[in-house]
Amino acid sequence: xxxxxxxxxxxxxxxxxxxxxxxxxxxxxxxxxxxxxxxxxxxxxxxxxxxxxxxxxxxxxxxxxxxxxxxxxxxxxxxxxxxxxxxxxxxxxxxxxxxxxxxxxxxxxxxxxxxxxxxxxxxxxxxxxxxxxxxxxxxxxxxxxxxxxxxxxxxxxxxxxxxxxxxxxxxxxxxxxxxxxxxxxxxxxxxxxxxxxxxxxxxxx
Numbered sequence: 001x002x003x004x005x006x007x008x009x010x011x012x013x014x015x016x017x018x019x020x021x022x023x024x025x026x027x028x029x030x031x032x033x034x035x036x037x038x039x040x041x042x043x044x045x046x047x048x049x050x051x052x053x054x055x056x057x058x059x060x061x062x063x064x065x066x067x068x069x070x071x072x073x074x075x076x077x078x079x080x081x082x083x084x085x086x087x088x089x090x091x092x093x094x095x096x097x098x099x100x101x102x103x104x105x106x107x108x109x110x111x112x113x114x115x116x117x118x119x120x121x122x123x124x125x126x127x128x129x130x131x132x133x134x135x136x137x138x139x140x141x142x143x144x145x146x147x148x149x150x151x152x153x154x155x156x157x158x159x160x161x162x163x164x165x166x167x168x169x170x171x172x173x174x175x176x177x178x179x180x181x182x183x184x185x186x187x188x189x190x191x192x193x194x195x196x197x198x199x200x201x202x203x204x205x
Contacts, residue, residue: 001174002125002164002181003157009185010126012133014192016199021136023144028089029199030141034081035088036195037134039101040108040187041127042078046071047184050112051124060121063155063163067128070154074131077138077149084145091202100194104187111180118173122180125164128154130188 011017019025020033041047048071052064091097111123135152142149168174 001168001178002122003129003161005178005181005185006126006129009182009189010130010133011185011188011192012130012136014189016192016196017133017137020195021133021140023140025140026199026203027144028202029195030137030144031085031087032089032091032198032202033137033195034078034085034141036097036101036191037138038078038082039098040105040191041071042075042082043105044072044075045109046075047108047112047127048124050109051120054113054115054120056117057121057163057167059166060163063159064124066153066155066159067124070152071128071131073150073153074135074138077142080147081138081141081145084147085141089202091198093198093201097194097198101191104190108184108187111183114176114180116176116179117170118167118176119180121163121167122177123184124180125160125177126181126184128160129157130185134188 006012020030045053048064048068052068055061055064088094108123112120114120114123131154139149164177168177
């Protein structure tokens, strides 16, 4: 179910995400994206840290620990790319954009700290699954900047499916997982919409 949600509504379906993963993407648009992803997911604690801290399912503990460790490497990659890419490109409405991304980050962290059984796990799973498309953008940026990128170490889809199936045996938890995942994907779509609007404003200015 969650894999289907990501396939249909995830970052990989957004035109801006796909465009930024191409070698033809404008450098200033790539730089803007790196900094935006850093604001959304580059700070600690994040979604996975919060979800792991509030986890009450023994069968999910190893998966969450692996996800936290794997995302630490992604966070380090984001920091390295941001440093190499340089400052944010001048864009109209910068203050409003930053406020929007910070609000998105707050919404994601709230989901990951939910007391509703399954919600935080759904948010964590959605981030791990959706990160594959986001990572394509980062890898393309790294190639552009001459930075070597190691293979990701986030849990693979089969491991993720196993823990989702275990928790999802309870209908209420399954619904909560779906809700958490849908909300994360909605925030990610919002980010790509914002980046697309910023690119239009910047490139027409």
